[in-house]
Amino acid sequence: MIDLEEARKQILARIAPIGSEHVRLEDALGRILSQSVPTRDPIPPFDNTAMDGFVLKYRDTSSASPDHPVTLPVVATIEAGMAPTIPLEDHCAMKIFTGAVIPPGGDSIIPFERCLRYDERTIVIQQPVAQGAHIRRLGEDVEAQGSVLAPGSRITPAAIGLLASVGAAQVQVNRRPRVAIHSSGNELVSIASELQPGQIRNSNLYSLQARVKRWGAIPIARPILRDDLDLIRSGLRETLELKPDAIVTTGGISAGDLDHIRDVAREMGDDVQIRKVSMKPGKPLVDGLIGGVPFFGLPGNPAACLVSFEIFVRPALARMEGRSDGILPQRCGVLKAAKEVPPSDRLRLLRGRATPAADGGPDVIEIPSGQGSHLLGGFAAANCLVIAPASTEVLRPGAQVHYWSLTDEEA
Numbered sequence: 001m002i003d004l005e006e007a008r009k010q011i012l013a014r015i016a017p018i019g020s021e022h023v024r025l026e027d028a029l030g031r032i033l034s035q036s037v038p039t040r041d042p043i044p045p046f047d048n049t050a051m052d053g054f055v056l057k058y059r060d061t062s063s064a065s066p067d068h069p070v071t072l073p074v075v076a077t078i079e080a081g082m083a084p085t086i087p088l089e090d091h092c093a094m095k096i097f098t099g100a101v102i103p104p105g106g107d108s109i110i111p112f113e114r115c116l117r118y119d120e121r122t123i124v125i126q127q128p129v130a131q132g133a134h135i136r137r138l139g140e141d142v143e144a145q146g147s148v149l150a151p152g153s154r155i156t157p158a159a160i161g162l163l164a165s166v167g168a169a170q171v172q173v174n175r176r177p178r179v180a181i182h183s184s185g186n187e188l189v190s191i192a193s194e195l196q197p198g199q200i201r202n203s204n205l206y207s208l209q210a211r212v213k214r215w216g217a218i219p220i221a222r223p224i225l226r227d228d229l230d231l232i233r234s235g236l237r238e239t240l241e242l243k244p245d246a247i248v249t250t251g252g253i254s255a256g257d258l259d260h261i262r263d264v265a266r267e268m269g270d271d272v273q274i275r276k277v278s279m280k281p282g283k284p285l286v287d288g289l290i291g292g293v294p295f296f297g298l299p300g301n302p303a304a305c306l307v308s309f310e311i312f313v314r315p316a317l318a319r320m321e322g323r324s325d326g327i328l329p330q331r332c333g334v335l336k337a338a339k340e341v342p343p344s345d346r347l348r349l350l351r352g353r354a355t356p357a358a359d360g361g362p363d364v365i366e367i368p369s370g371q372g373s374h375l376l377g378g379f380a381a382a383n384c385l386v387i388a389p390a391s392t393e394v395l396r397p398g399a400q401v402h403y404w405s406l407t408d409e410e411a
Ligand code: AMP
Pocket: 183, 184, 185, 187, 188, 200, 201, 202, 203, 204, 205, 250, 251, 252, 253, 254, 256, 299, 300, 301, 302, 374
């Protein structure tokens, strides 16, 4: 048996970034920037006012006090979008609105509400105005001829705004992996089928497609592979023609006589490892390269296949796309009720639900019954994998537990 971390390390060692593409800015949310983006204009592109009020020269207000207010004539109005060219003379003020250009000679703003009085013709000021007050400077956010955002940055809504402000209508981003998904098994039928004796519906295809999509990668649904060496070979060859970035199969990797995925992967692939990972669920795992494409043979049991995806496929997809969030974040919580953990020589990953505590304390963890690797009922509402080391037999209420969070906050 191999330790989970060690297996993951070996898998990730084979994974390389898959390159980049151009996308429209409106399609770039959540993507990873390949290059920082050059800027033509500084942002803000000109000195402008942060407040509605009056622009003036601060020196003209230096003697102002409640006993000796200063009165200045209002000689013009500047609205946002205008390009004022007439300079502000000494001992004068101009009315100005937020975002409007500071006229030549103006150096400070007094907001309307800070004036003692004002009307269309004069303002009365009772305290000195600080030099540069309420002026937003040219280039304060983005320098001219510079660049914004480092390569590898994740594009957030605010980053989209920043990129829009520098006129980046298209951006170069890392490609999202295209993931081909095959289920395998003679018992599988399409989910629309009425079940005949011995049959089950192909649910793994749907859970994995959803997982890949939620992650922000592109699933390619492939036909069910029947438990036949030749059909598996030809099915995988057809999939390779689609040039996927990864191939994921479920089922057919254990010790059964019909578990042929394992054998075909070894025959067609390079560096194919048939593993027994020290984790429950998810002990069997086959990984390697088939036709140069990273291949993941996941277990067929529905909960095991999703857990193995989280532990091994997700970090691989992250590396392909240059993302830093491939490994599930580990957190701490407190168990709500006792949980018996059947003895095992493997690390148990229990599907649980972490809820923020009302008092701001550690998260409260609930672990539903139905932890079998074939059971999805308890998994459906789970948002974490609670880690129970191999020796654990009972998790007591109030015990501190570590868990891996399954919520993709950024996706
Ligand atoms: P296997 O690894 O092929 O022995 O499959 C293990 C268990 O998972 C068996 O009970 C299968 O019926 C079940 N299983 C395999 N593939 C799927 C699938 N695509 N959807 C739902 N259950 C599956």
